[in-house]
Amino acid sequence: MKLSELFEQKKFVVTSEIGPPKGFHLEKILHEAEMLKGRVSAINVTDNQSSVMRFGSLATCHFLKDKNIEPVYQVVCRDRNRIALQSDILSAAAFGIENLLLLTGDHTKLGDHPQAKSVFDLDSVSLIHTVKKLEEGVDIAGNKLDGEPPRFCIGAVVSPCSEPLEPQLIKMEKKVKAGAQFFQTQAVYEVDKFVKFIEKAKQFGVPIMAGIVILKTVGMAKYMNENVAGIHVPDSLIEELKKDKEKTKSGQTGIEIAARLIKELKPHCEGIHLMPLGWDDKVSKILDMAGL
Amino acid sequence: MxxxxxxxxxxxxxxxxxxxxxxxxxxxxxxxxxxxxxxxxxxxxxxxxxxxxxxxxxxxxxxxxxxxxxxxxxxxxxxxxxxxxxxxxxxxxxxxxxxxxxxxxxxxxxxxxxxxxxxxxxxxxxxxxxxxxxxYTAGICPITACSKGLLNGSCGGAKNGKCEVNKDFDCGWEKIYNRLLKLNKKPKEEILIRDYSNL
The missing domain is CATH 3.40.50 (Rossmann fold)
Known part of the structure; x- marks a missing residue:
């Protein structure tokens, strides 16, 4: 099922995310994914997230399909040139994978192979353009594909709380023009900033799913404020995490904050994308509390 | 040469x-x-x-x-x-x-x-x-000024104007956007795809 069909039916779409392991034993993440079955419309599978070498996103998506779980195949431009990217995306079509999330990707220097070459032959915009070309029955060089062309639902990302916001909007517009059909956002902790972003982004007419990352610890919040682009965890939330150490340790504070953010963001967007970063067992509880 | x-x-x-x-x-x-x-x-x-x-x-x-x-x-x-x-x-x-x-x-x-x-x-x-x-980029080279050599805008990884790769580097695309802003211009809408065949 393409996510675009759900948006067309005016459904409020919820997705979550799993990260493949460093190794090839998938029991744990497939179990996590199964726990979310029925609670979310699809599950994103990250592609060597944070430039750390892991099990492949495409193969994980294939295993999810086998379990009747709808995957969103994340593809980044860091590790493969245009030939390999197109080849893998055609492979995804053969596996029946219909939803893609196309990103530029972090630089290799940020990960566990800082010596590796960063490819970036294409970027998020030109990758979206490339998939549109494949859908038209030609590759990016204009060569004809054999047989029926593939059909995907193309997702992209945007960072709604970035400062300055204008470059994000310019790039978002470029992605929409290239063929993006929905957006999942960077984690949102500032609802007022998100609302201001939506006021400007709604002109593009594409569904936007607000990103939610569960706050696990005070340290995590501070780390993100220092190091992660487009994220600012306000002091009030950091105070909330500090207030009851036991409650925060058990995950309860993070769950409450995430559920509250979802409730506040819901009237302003078309869906929610949860990034539990290993806390997959908390997702159901968050959705319960948020009334989803 | x-x-x-x-x-x-x-x-x-x-x-x-x-x-x-x-x-x-x-x-x-x-x-x-x-x-x-x-x-x-x-x-x-x-x-x-x-x-x-x-x-x-x-x-x-x-x-x-x-x-x-x-x-x-x-x-x-x-x-x-x-x-x-x-x-x-x-x-x-x-x-x-x-x-x-x-x-x-x-x-x-x-x-x-x-x-x-x-x-x-x-x-x-x-x-x-x-x-x-x-x-296309207001006279700032996107290939040498951006750590990823991106042609279609910033990657979203810069924090406070600094590149995700090294906090001592300015984000090349923020420089490009700022220069375009001074010129009262928006970046070009066309999608640019790197051509390595002239290398």
Missing amino acids: LTTQIKNKEEIISKLSGSTFIIKCIGCKEVLFPETEIDKFISENIEKNKITGRLKIDYLCNQDFSQAYINNHKVEIEKAETILVFSCGVGVQVMASLLENKKVITGCDTIYINGFQGLTVQNYNCAQCGNCYLN
Whole structure:
């Protein structure tokens, strides 16, 4: 099922995310994914997230399909040139994978192979353009594909709380023009900033799913404020995490904050994308509390 | 050794608007600078009354020299809407940085620059990609100024204007956006795809 069909039916779409392991034993993440079955419309599978070498996103998506779980195949431009990217995306079509999330990707220097070459032959915009070309029955060089062309639902990302916001909007517009059909956002902790972003982004007419990352610890919040682009965890939330150490340790504070953010963001967007970063067992509880 | 070639006629013409001030750099011309083709292009494609002035500079990449030349031609440069530069990618970037409120465009693709790079240049780099993108990015090279060499905008990884790779680097695309803002321009809407075939 393409996510675009759900948006067309005016459904409020919820997705979550799993990260493949460093190794090839998938029991744990497939179990996590199964726990979310029925609670979310699809599950994103990250592609060597944070430039750390892991099990492949495409193969994980294939295993999810086998379990009747709808995957969103994340593809980044860091590790493969245009030939390999197109080849893998055609492979995804053969596996029946219909939803893609196309990103530029972090630089290799940020990960566990800082010596590796960063490819970036294409970027998020030109990758979206490339998939549109494949859908038209030609590759990016204009060569004809054999047989029926593939059909995907193309997702992209945007960072709604970035400062300055204008470059994000310019790039978002470029992605929409290239063929993006929905957006999942960077984690949102500032609802007022998100609302201001939506006021400007709604002109593009594409569904936007607000990103939610569960706050696990005070340290995590501070780390993100220092190091992660487009994220600012306000002091009030950091105070909330500090207030009851036991409650925060058990995950309860993070769950409450995430559920509250979802409730506040819901009237302003078309869906929610949860990034539990290993806390997959908390997702159901968050959705319960948020009334989803 | 320096090798530049003139860009295709259509690209240069599409970037010209209003009257034009023309700058040619002859610093490394003894090697492979297409001066004959450039003069031919100018005489065939730019009306004489649309040219506010011309300048031949020795080593455009030397900021101090170039600033002095600009000061001597203030009036003609002020009158022009477009500054058309024929030089290597470094020279164009130096000129764009000195004339931040002007549309500075390049008429050349830089193929090879080794040996001369570093002679006088401090802040700008040219990847000699043979497919100069400076006409799309307000005279700041997206290939050398962005750690990922992105052509279609910032990656979203910069924090407080600094690159995700190194907090000492400014985000190249933020610099490009800011320069475009000064020029009252939005980045081009067309999707750019890197062409490695000229390398």
